Amino acid sequence: MAGAWRPIAKAEFLVRTVKLHRARKILYPALVGFCLLFVLFATPNIVTFFLGEFGAGLDLFLATSLPGVMRTIVLVIWLAILIFPISNSLENVKTDQWDILFSNNVKTRDILLGTYIGKLPIYGLLGLALSSIIVVPFVIIYNVSLIGQLLMYSITILFAITTIWLSNVISTALHAKIGQSPRGDDIAKALSWALIPIIALPTMGAMYWTEQVTSLMRLEVSMILPSTWVADILTWIAITTSSLPPSSVFNLQAFWFQVSPIISLLLICGFSIAIYVIGFKSADRLFSLGSGLGSSRVITVGSENIAIRGVRRLFGAKFGVIMATSLKDYTRKLQNVAKISYAMFLSLIIPLILTSGPLTNISNDPIFVPLMTSLSIAMMLGIFGGVVFGGIGLLDSQDQLWILKGAPHGVSKFIAARVISYMMLGIILAVIPAVFAGILLGLPASTIVVIVLYVYSIILGGIFIGIGITAFNPSYSDSSSSAFAINTIATIFITMIALIVGLIPAIIMAIEQGVLGPALTFAAIPAPLIGLIILFAGTIKLNISEVV
Amino acid sequence: MTLKPNPSISTHFREMLRRSDCLYTFGNNLPIFCKELPIGKVGKMARNDVVIRTEQLSKSFGSIQAVRNLDLEVFAGSRFGFLGPNGAGKTTTVRILSGLLKQTSGSATVCGFDVRKQRNAIKAITGLLPESPGLYSKLSAVEFLEFIGALNNLSGKSVHRRIDALLGMLGLESRRNDLLESYSSGMKQKVLVASTLLHEPKMVFLDEPTSRLDPSASALVKDLILVLAEETETTFFICTHMTNFAEDTCDIIGILNEGALTTLGSPQDIIDQLGASDLEEAYLKIVGGQVDREKLLSWRD
Numbered sequence: 064m065a066g067a068w069r070p071i072a073k074a075e076f077l078v079r080t081v082k083l084h085r086a087r088k089i090l091y092p093a094l095v096g097f098c099l100l101f102v103l104f105a106t107p108n109i110v111t112f113f114l115g116e117f118g119a120g121l122d123l124f125l126a127t128s129l130p131g132v133m134r135t136i137v138l139v140i141w142l143a144i145l146i147f148p149i150s151n152s153l154e155n156v157k158t159d160q161w162d163i164l165f166s167n168n169v170k171t172r173d174i175l176l177g178t179y180i181g182k183l184p185i186y187g188l189l190g191l192a193l194s195s196i197i198v199v200p201f202v203i204i205y206n207v208s209l210i211g212q213l214l215m216y217s218i219t220i221l222f223a224i225t226t227i228w229l230s231n232v233i234s235t236a237l238h239a240k241i242g243q244s245p246r247g248d249d250i251a252k253a254l255s256w257a258l259i260p261i262i263a264l265p266t267m268g269a270m271y272w273t274e275q276v277t278s279l280m281r282l283e284v285s286m287i288l289p290s291t292w293v294a295d296i297l298t299w300i301a302i303t304t305s306s307l308p309p310s311s312v313f314n315l316q317a318f319w320f321q322v323s324p325i326i327s328l329l330l331i332c333g334f335s336i337a338i339y340v341i342g343f344k345s346a347d348r349l350f351s352l353g354s355g356l357g358s359s360r361v362i363t364v365g366s367e368n369i370a371i372r373g374v375r376r377l378f379g380a381k382f383g384v385i386m387a388t389s390l391k392d393y394t395r396k397l398q399n400v401a402k403i404s405y406a407m408f409l410s411l412i413i414p415l416i417l418t419s420g421p422l423t424n425i426s427n428d429p430i431f432v433p434l435m436t437s438l439s440i441a442m443m444l445g446i447f448g449g450v451v452f453g454g455i456g457l458l459d460s461q462d463q464l465w466i467l468k469g470a471p472h473g474v475s476k477f478i479a480a481r482v483i484s485y486m487m488l489g490i491i492l493a494v495i496p497a498v499f500a501g502i503l504l505g506l507p508a509s510t511i512v513v514i515v516l517y518v519y520s521i522i523l524g525g526i527f528i529g530i531g532i533t534a535f536n537p538s539y540s541d542s543s544s545s546a547f548a549i550n551t552i553a554t555i556f557i558t559m560i561a562l563i564v565g566l567i568p569a570i571i572m573a574i575e576q577g578v579l580g581p582a583l584t585f586a587a588i589p590a591p592l593i594g595l596i597i598l599f600a601g602t603i604k605l606n607i608s609e610v611v
Numbered sequence: 612m613t614l615k616p617n618p619s620i621s622t623h624f625r626e627m628l629r630r631s632d633c634l635y636t637f638g639n640n641l642p643i644f645c646k647e648l649p650i651g652k653v654g655k656m657a658r659n660d661v662v663i664r665t666e667q668l669s670k671s672f673g674s675i676q677a678v679r680n681l682d683l684e685v686f687a688g689s690r691f692g693f694l695g696p697n698g699a700g701k702t703t704t705v706r707i708l709s710g711l712l713k714q715t716s717g718s719a720t721v722c723g724f725d726v727r728k729q730r731n732a733i734k735a736i737t738g739l740l741p742e743s744p745g746l747y748s749k750l751s752a753v754e755f756l757e758f759i760g761a762l763n764n765l766s767g768k769s770v771h772r773r774i775d776a777l778l779g780m781l782g783l784e785s786r787r788n789d790l791l792e793s794y795s796s797g798m799k800q801k802v803l804v805a806s807t808l809l810h811e812p813k814m815v816f817l818d819e820p821t822s823r824l825d826p827s828a829s830a831l832v833k834d835l836i837l838v839l840a841e842e843t844e845t846t847f848f849i850c851t852h853m854t855n856f857a858e859d860t861c862d863i864i865g866i867l868n869e870g871a872l873t874t875l876g877s878p879q880d881i882i883d884q885l886g887a888s889d890l891e892e893a894y895l896k897i898v899g900g901q902v903d904r905e906k907l908l909s910w911r912d
Contacts, residue, residue, distance in 0.1 A: 245748040245792035361793040364751045384761035388747070388754060395749035395790075462745025466806070468711050469739040470762035471731040477762070609712050 067169040068177035075181020091184070098188045102195040110199045129204060133197065134285060134294040135265065140193045141290040142262045144226045145233075148186055152234040153255035154542050158243045161350060171346035179231045183224060190223025201301040211304025215297050222293045225335045232342040235349050246360075252542070253397035256405050267412060289334050292327040299324035374487075385480040393484065399456055403488070406447035407495060413439045414500035434573050436500045437514045437583055438566065441521035444492055445562055445590060448522040449554035452485040453529020454547060459540045464605075478534060478602045485526045493519035510579060517583040524561050524590025527598040529554045534601030557597065561590040660687040662814055662846045663708060668717035669870075670703050677703040679870040680717065685863070688844040690836060692851060692861030692878075696898050700870040701850040702742055705816045708848065709739045722814055735763070738812035742819050742850075744799040748792035752783055752802050755791060756809055763810040770809070777805040781831070796823040804832060808839070815839075817849045821856055829853075833860045854891040864890070868898050 083090040164174055198215045201207055207215070237254070241247045285291045342349075367375075367387070374390060375383035393399050417436055458464055467473040497518045501511030532554050538547035569586030573579055663685035670678040678700040685691045693701050706712040708721055710730035719726040724733045747755055753774055760770040778787050781801040791799065800823045807815060817836075821829040833856060839845045851857050857864055858878045866874040866881075874881055874897055878890050887893035 246790075249748070249792075362790045363788045364754065364790065365788075380766035381761045381764055384757050384766060388750060388758040388761075391754065392747045392749050459747065460745045462741050462743050463747070464745070465706075465711065465739070465741045466745050466759070467762070469709060469734060469737075469741075470759070471734040471764075473734070473762045 067164075067167075067173040068180065071164070071169070071174055071177025072180035075178050076184055079182060079185045095188065098192055101192055106195040106199045107203070110196075110203060114200075114203060129201065130295065130298040133201070133298055134288075134291050135268070136197055137294040137297070138288060138290040139262070139265050140197060141222070141226060141288075141293070142265060144186070144190055144193065144223055145230050146258050146262050148182065148227065148230045149234045149237065150255040150258045153237065153241075153251040153258075156238050156241055156243050156247055156251040158238055165350075171350040172343050174350060175231065175235060175342060175346045178235070179228055182227060182231060186227045186230075187220075187224060190220060190227065194219035194223060197297065201297065201305075205301050205305035207301050208304045211300050214300050214304070218293060218296055218300070221335070222289075222331070225338065228342060229338050232338070232345075232349065239349055239351065246362075248540075249397050253401035256398065256401035259405060260408055263409070267416070286322065289331060292331045292334070295324055295327045296331065299327075374484075378483075382476070382480065385476055386484055389477075389480040389484040390487070393456060393488070396456075399451070402447075402451040402456075403492065406444060406451055406492065409447075410440045410443050410492075410496035411499055413443065413496070414503045417500075418503055430573050430577055430579055432504055433501075433506055433510050433514060433579055434570065434582070436504060436506075437497075437517050440496050440500060440514075441518045442559075442562060444496070444518060445521035445525040445558050446555050448485075448489060448492070448525025449529030449532075449558050450525075450551055451529075452488075452526045453531075453533040453554055454551060455538060455540050455542055457481060457530060457533045458537055461537070461539060463539075464537065468606075474606045475602060478530065478598075478605070482526065482530060482598065485530070486523060489519060489522040489526055493522050513580050513583050517587045520587035521562060521590050524592075524594040525554075525558050527591060527594025528557050528561065531594065531597030531599070531601035532557070534598070534605040537605070557593065558590065561593040564593075565589040661685070662687045662722050663691075663719070663848065665708075665719040666717055668704070668707065668719050669715050670700070670707060670712065671715045676870050678707070678714075681867075681870075681872055683865065683872065683875075685846060685848060687846050688840055689863055690840050690847045690849065690861045692849050692857035692864040693867060694851065694854065694857055694864060694894060695867035696900070697852075699867045699898075701867055702818055704867070705739070705818055705848065705850055708733075709737050709816050710734050711739075736812055737814045737816060738807040738810065740803050740807040740815070740817045740820055742822075744796070744803050744823075746791045746794075746799055746802060749790060751788045751790055752778060752794075752805075753787050755802060756806055759806040760809055765810055773809060774805070777808060780835070781805055782828075797825055797828055800824055801828065804835070811843075812845070814846045814848070817847060817851075819851055820849060821851070821853055829856060836860055854889070854894050858890040866894065866897050873897055 077087075080087055080091060083094075161174070194216060197219055198212060201215065202212055237251070241251050241254075371387050371390060374386050377383065378386045414436060417432065417439070464474075467477045470476075494515055497515040498511060500506075501508075501514060506514070529550075532550050536546050536550055538544050538550050541547060565586035565588060569582040572585060573582035576582075661684050663683060665681050665683045668678060668681040668683075669676070681704065693704065695701050703712065707714050707726055708719060710721075710726055710733040713727055721733045722736055724736075726733060747758070750758065753771075756774045756777070757770065760766065760774070775784075775787075778784050781804065783798060783801055783805075786794070786798065791802065794802070800820070804820065807817070820832055824832060836847050836849070837860065840847055847861075849857070849861060862877060864874070864876065864878050864881055865872055876884070882888070882890055882893050885893040885896050887896060
């Protein structure tokens with residue numbers, strides 16, 4: 064069917080803008096207008112403000128190292144535009160729509176083109192907003208002419224929409240490979256979490272180790288990245304259309320450009336054409352649904368491991384079974400393992416930042432360093448504790464809730480088992496990063512124990528708050544629901560409040576009296592207490608709830 | 612109309628029931644594993660004892676009246692079929708009777724327990740098969756049934772013997788240790804049937820028990836119901852759209868339309884009273900739904 068990409072693009076657009084719903088015709092142009100205002104006025108003012116705050120030193124650094132900084136920033140933004148749509152689409156693998164399309168005699172390349180065009184109005188705006196972050200610093204520091212600015216915006220937007228195409232092709236391939244099934248859904252959600260460090264690593268690098276990363280980006284190996292080609296083209300346009308003296312332009316080019324910007328331009332053009340051609344050529348293969356990863360393998364459970372057997376013995380015949388079930392159900396889900404791994408990854412990065420990032424020069428303070436370490440790790444894991452163990456980890460579906468409600472005191476027993484099993488998993492989450500940080504920072508064993516206990520108490524607070532809020536307003540397994548979004552925001556907000564309530568007096572106590580143990584003990588109390596109140600309230604609400 | 616299970620299948624079930632070691636005790640004995648549960652207070656329900664009684668039972672969700680003034684009596688050991696179109700209020704009624712929802716007005720008792728005040732007592736002696744499967748995808752059938760047993764205060768070897776017997780009976784023996792995520796919808800439904808019967812409820816609520824099953828599995832569930840009702844005096848309250856299934860399985864039919872009970876009687880009585888050839892025709896006469904041929908093609912204009 065010729066031209067079938069148009070209705071597909073329209074359907075995709077309607078899906079992507081579903082939150083605008085009936086007011087779409089007014090709200091979408093308003094969104095475009097807001098985005099343009101952001102690009103034309105907000106970004107220049109924000110960047111000017113920050114450049115002013117950091118003073119002449121930053122100006123000088125940027126004037127000489129901007130091409131390197133730009134390679135880093137473009138890399139981060141490129142990865143964000145590439146990975147976020149893939150990660151987002153993996154939250155909900157749906158291939159049954161393809162059957163409808165194919166049964167209507169639609170060509171695979173029409174589906175690919177239609178979904179791409181349909182995504183552009185939203186992701187394109189994201190690309191435009193992000194491109195302003197790339198272009199504006201050049202404009203301000205190098206005083207780039209208007210033509211130069213227009214050229215730079217054109218290049219970044221073209222690169223952004225090419226990246227969206229690549230992202231669309233990759234996510235389509237992943238959907239076909241994984242397939243729509245309960246296991247496929249779990250694999251896809253795990254993958255969506257596993258992709259986040261690809262963005263997080265360079266972002267954190269750019270934030271905390273700017274100079275080191277900038278030097279790294281000067282290495283020839285960075286020339287394999289399309290983002291480097293684009294960054295170099297932007298630099299070239301900026302310096303040649305700027306008011307810089309010719310000698311400065313020559314020096315910057317000689318220092319930074321391993322290859323001529325013309326070659327970079329040819330490379331990026333070739334890359335763009337190639338990925339469009341490869342995408343269209345491979346459309347038939349991309350959409351070939353086989354037995355996806357999710358349904359190709361039947362997993363048979365073996366005998367229980369020593370930990371599960373221990374849990375059964377510890378909690379007795381009846382509650383032990385519910386506990387064992389809760390642990391098996393949670394830990395067998397790849398998405399949960401991925402979330403815990405991600406939380407662990409971030410909490411292991413924190414001590415690295417403390418030892419080699421901007422706080423290096425105060426790393427010998429016996430109170431400040433362990434205090435900062437404890438607070439940073441606890442803040443990260445407290446929030447993650449709530450989001451990872453509450454949220455969609457609590458109940459899979461409303462039907463599951465009915466089954467629990469069908470048993471006498473079923474909901475209470477289930478919530479108790481969930482909480483205790485998460486508390487057990489929380490021990491691992493608290494001990495590993497805290498001990499790693501302690502060893503890396505050379506802290507005494509007693510201090511490490513205090514940090515472990517503090518971090519664990521905050522994780523408990525997060526778990527109680529997360530489960531309590533989810534029990535109040537179950538979001539089940541739908542991470543795209545408004546209930547999930549509200550619960551996540553509420554969990555983060557309340558955990559932060561609970562953390563701060565203990566934090567402020569603890570910091571004052573630690574600084575004024577120079578005592579770490581009592582300060583952290585004091586700081587550890589509010590979060591679990593507040594959490595327990597929310598947990599009990601949520602459990603009561605779940606027990607009496609009447610959802611149809 | 613006399614309802615009889617398929618002799619060869621029912622013999623097989625009876626044998627399985629006997630071999631399953633205390634899965635459904637026969638005669639007057641109460642099951643020993645229910646000591647902790649209020650089932651002891653229920654005592655023996657003789658046939659003709661009323662196990663479900665509702666008086667002016669109503670339930671509203673905001674402005675929507677899901678159930679209106681329902682007056683109903685269901686007797687012990689009977690197989691009560693609750694028919695009605697989508698949204699008629701069948702599931703809501705079942706949820707009220709099984710202690711999951713509170714009624715807006717009226718009263719109801721199940722095995723003598725008040726549905727408003729004694730919900731946990733009702734849950735202990737009833738089994739509910741929900742409309743759609745809410746299984747744990749990352750558990751095997753055995754692990755899931757063990758979990759359901761534990762929620763109902765059952766544990767130990769006797770539960771495992773029951774699980775083995777039920778899974779064998781339902782043809783899932785070879786897949787017992789596979790994760791439920793790999794089960795077909797029919798297999799999931801069978802696991803749910805097993806989970807509903809595991810704690811030997813005196814009263815079983817089945818919400819669309821055969822909607823996902825193939826004909827042979829439906830026949831199996833039908834025979835299981837007939838044998839259990841006959842041998843153990845278990846009462847079945849079955850919500851279904853399947854008029855054939857209801858006609859073959861149930862001894863009393865109630866038809867619910869827009870929240871109100873419109874018809875009550877044996878399948879044959881309902882068919883005779885409406886001058887229909889079968890229950891489907893009688894059902895359509897009551898709730899409507901017959902469309903003339905001309906109207907069926909009108910969308911093409």
